[in-house]
Amino acid sequence: xxxxxxxxxxxxxxxxxxxxxxxxxxxxxxxxxxxxxxxxxxxxxxxxxxxxxxxxxxxxxxxxxxxxxxxxxxxxxxxxxxxxxxxxxxxxxxxxxxxxxxxxxxxxxxxxxxxxxxxxxxxxxxxxxxxxxxxxxxxxxxxxxxxxxxxxxxxxxxxxxxxxxxxxxxxxxxxxxxxxxxxxxxxxxxxxxxxxxxxxxxxxxxxxxxxxxxxxxxxxxxxxxxxxxxxxxxxxxxxxxxxxxxxxxxxxxxxxxxxxxxxxxxxxxxxxxxxxxxxxxxxxxxxxxxxxxxxxxxxxxxxxxxx
Amino acid sequence: xxxxxxxxxxxxxxxxxxxxxxxxxxxxxxxxxxxxxxxxxxxxxxxxxxxxxxxxxxxxxxxxxxxxxxxxxxxxxxxxxxxxxxxxxxxxxxxxxxxxxxxxxxxxxxxxxxxxxxxxxxxxxxxxxxxxxxxxxxxxxxxxxxxxxxxxxxxxxxxxxxxxxxxxxxxxxxxxxxxxxxxxxxxxxxxxxxxxxxxxxxxxxxxxxxxxxxxxxxxxxxxxxxxxxxxxxxxxxxxxxxxxxxxxxxxxxxxxxxxxxxxxxxxxxxxxxxxxxxxxxxxxxxxxxxxxxxxxxxxxxxxxxxx
Numbered sequence: 001x002x003x004x005x006x007x008x009x010x011x012x013x014x015x016x017x018x019x020x021x022x023x024x025x026x027x028x029x030x031x032x033x034x035x036x037x038x039x040x041x042x043x044x045x046x047x048x049x050x051x052x053x054x055x056x057x058x059x060x061x062x063x064x065x066x067x068x069x070x071x072x073x074x075x076x077x078x079x080x081x082x083x084x085x086x087x088x089x090x091x092x093x094x095x096x097x098x099x100x101x102x103x104x105x106x107x108x109x110x111x112x113x114x115x116x117x118x119x120x121x122x123x124x125x126x127x128x129x130x131x132x133x134x135x136x137x138x139x140x141x142x143x144x145x146x147x148x149x150x151x152x153x154x155x156x157x158x159x160x161x162x163x164x165x166x167x168x169x170x171x172x173x174x175x176x177x178x179x180x181x182x183x184x185x186x187x188x189x190x191x192x193x194x195x196x197x198x199x200x201x202x203x204x205x206x207x208x209x210x211x212x213x214x215x216x217x218x219x220x221x222x223x224x225x226x227x228x229x230x231x232x233x234x235x236x237x238x239x240x241x242x243x244x245x246x247x248x249x250x251x252x253x254x255x256x257x258x259x260x261x262x263x264x265x266x267x268x269x270x271x272x273x274x275x276x277x278x279x280x281x282x283x284x285x286x287x288x289x290x291x292x293x294x295x296x297x298x299x300x301x302x303x304x305x306x307x
Numbered sequence: 308x309x310x311x312x313x314x315x316x317x318x319x320x321x322x323x324x325x326x327x328x329x330x331x332x333x334x335x336x337x338x339x340x341x342x343x344x345x346x347x348x349x350x351x352x353x354x355x356x357x358x359x360x361x362x363x364x365x366x367x368x369x370x371x372x373x374x375x376x377x378x379x380x381x382x383x384x385x386x387x388x389x390x391x392x393x394x395x396x397x398x399x400x401x402x403x404x405x406x407x408x409x410x411x412x413x414x415x416x417x418x419x420x421x422x423x424x425x426x427x428x429x430x431x432x433x434x435x436x437x438x439x440x441x442x443x444x445x446x447x448x449x450x451x452x453x454x455x456x457x458x459x460x461x462x463x464x465x466x467x468x469x470x471x472x473x474x475x476x477x478x479x480x481x482x483x484x485x486x487x488x489x490x491x492x493x494x495x496x497x498x499x500x501x502x503x504x505x506x507x508x509x510x511x512x513x514x515x516x517x518x519x520x521x522x523x524x525x526x527x528x529x530x531x532x533x534x535x536x537x538x539x540x541x542x543x544x545x546x547x548x549x550x551x552x553x554x555x556x557x558x559x560x561x562x563x564x565x566x567x568x569x570x571x572x573x574x575x576x577x578x579x580x581x582x583x584x585x586x587x588x589x590x591x592x593x594x595x596x597x598x599x600x601x602x603x604x605x606x607x608x609x610x611x612x613x614x
Contacts, residue, residue: 146524146528147523174523176511177510187506188506188517190561190562192495192534199495202487204487205491209491210491210534210535212533213491213492218495220605220606223601224526226518226519227521228503230496233594240579244575249570254494254497275547287539294531294609301608305600
C-alpha cells in the first residue's frame with residue numbers, strides 16, 4: 001500500500017461507549033470526526049459523552065477542537081474518511097458484513113481499524129476485497145484515558161501508519177506478531193481473573209480482600225511497569241536473569257497449584273454479593289467517576305516522570 | 308489469648324530488603340525497633356536503607372522517629388518486644404527452627420509475624436510451643452510503600468490485634484480464611500505471569516510490548532481497583548451480575564485458550580533479552596527510583612481521593 005494522504009478526517013462507526021470515547025479523544029487532538037450509528041438515540045448519547053469526557057481530556061492537556069458531524073448513513077460517513085474506527089457489536093457474522101460494507105464504501109487508501117476485543121482479524125475481514133488495509137486496533141476502557149492500543153495487521157506499511165496515527169493522539173500502540181484470541185491484555189486479565197474467581201470458589205478470602213490484594217499491592221506496581229519488568233526488579237542486582245534462574249522453579253511450582261474454577265451459579269452469586277459489599281453503597285457512576293479522576297492524575301504523573 | 312499490652316517496641320528479625328523496609332516504616336510511625344541479623348554487614352546496610360527510605364516516608368506524611376537499636380543476639384532482640392516481624396530466608400526447615408527460637412525467647416503475649424511469601428504458616432510454626440500467637444504477615448515489595456499485608460492465622464484475637472497494628476502504620480491488612488501456597492497476591496501475580504511467559508514462548512509480541520499491555524492498560528485500572536470491581540464497571544448499568552451472565556461464558560472460553568508454558572532455556576533467554584531491550588540502558592537502581600517516586604505520588608493521590 002502507498003503512503004496515503006495525511007490523516008485529517010476520521011469516521012467512527014458505532015457510537016456506544018467505545019466509539020464515543022474514541023470520538024472525544026480524536027476531537028481533542030483536532031481531528032474532524034464523522035460519526036455514524038443506526039440507533040436513533042446514538043447522536044444525543046454521543047454528544048453527551050463527548051461533553052463529559054472533554055474536561056478530562058483538557059486536564060490531560062488535550063485541548064484542540066475538531067469538528068463533529070453525525071451521519072445516519074454508514075456509506076456516506078466513511079466515504080470521505082482517511083481513517084475509520086469501527087466499534088460495532090462483538091458478533092463475527094455481523095462484523096464481517098459491516099467491514100465488507102465499509103471496505104466497499106471507503107476510499108482505497110483509507111485505513112480501517114476494528115476495536116474488536118474478542119474476534120480474530122483474519123475472520124472478520126474475510127469478505128473484504130481490500131483486506132490488507134484492515135487492522136484490529138483494540139483499546140482499553142475508557143479509550144480516551146487509557147493509552148493502550150493493541151494492533152493486529154498483515155501489511156507493515158498500514159501498521160506503521162496506524163501506529164503513527166495512534167501516537168499522534170497520545171496512545172501507546174503495541175503490535176502483535178501473530179493474531180491470538182483476546183489479543184494480549186485481555187488474555188493477561190483473564191488469566192488473573194481465573195485465579196481471582198478460584199479464590200472465591202475455594203472460600204480463601206472475601207471478594208473485597210481479593211480485590212485489595214491487587215489494588216493495594218501488585219496492581220500499584222503494574223500501573224508503572226509490566227510483569228516482566230516487575231520481576232526484573234524482583235531479582236535484586238542480578239535482575240531478571242537471576243530471578244528466572246533462582247525463582248523460576250518456584251514460579252513453575254506455583255503455576256501447578258493455580259485453579260481452574262467454573263462460573264457456577266453459586267460462584268457467581270458469591271461474587272455478586274461480594275462486589276455489593278465492597279461497593280458499600282457507591283453507585284457504578286460514582287465508582288467510575290472516582291476511577292477516571294484517579295486515571296487522569298496518574299496519567300499526568302507518568303507523563304511528568306517520563307519527560 | 309488475652310488482649311496483650313499496647314504495642315510499643317517491635318523486633319525486626321532479618322534485615323534484608325524486606326526487614327529493612329519494615330524497619331523504616333515502623334520508625335516513621337514512632338515505634339521503637341530492635342533489629343537483629345547474623346550478617347556482619349547487616350547493621351550498616353540497615354542504617355543506609357532507612358536513610359534512603361525516610362524521605363519517601365516523609366513525603367507520605369509519616370514523620371515520627373522511633374529509636375533504632377541493633378542487637379547481634381536474636382534472643383535478646385526479641386525478649387522485650389511487643390511485636391516481632393520475622394524476615395529470614397525462605398527455607399522451611401530454617402524458618403521452623405528460627406520461629407521456635409523466637410517462640411522460646413519472646414514474652415508470652417508478644418505476636419510473632421512472619422513475612423514469608425511462599426511457605427505455609429502451619430508448617431513453619433510446627434515446632435513452636437505457642438503456635439497460636441504466630442501469624443503470616445506477608446507484605447509486598449517495597450513494604451514501606453505498598454500498603455498490602457496478607458494475614459494468615461488461627462487465633463481471631465491475635466489476627467484482630469495484628470490487623471489493628473498494621474492499620475496503625477497505614478497498611479491495608481487482608482485476612483485469608485484458609486492458608487494456601489503463595490497466599491493471594493502472589494497467586495494472582497503468578498497467574499498473570501504464566502500467560503505473560505506463554506506470550507513470549509509463542510512469539511506473540513516483544514517483552515516490552517507485553518509489559519506495556521499491562522502498564523498502559525489494565526495495570527492502570529488495577530492500581531485503583533481489583534479484578535472483581537473492574538468487571539463490575541465493565542458490566543455497564545447491570546454491573547457484575549450482568550457481566551457474569553453475559554460475558555462469563557466468554558471468560559470461560561478464553562480461560563480454555565490460556566497457555567501452560569515451560570521456563571525453558573530458550574524462553575528464559577528470550578525474556579532476558581527482551582527485558583534488556585525494554586530497560587534501554589536504565590539500571591535497576593534507576594528503574595527502582597523511578598518506580599518508587601511514582602508509587603509515593605500515586606499513594607498520595609489515592610489517599611487524597613479517599614479522604
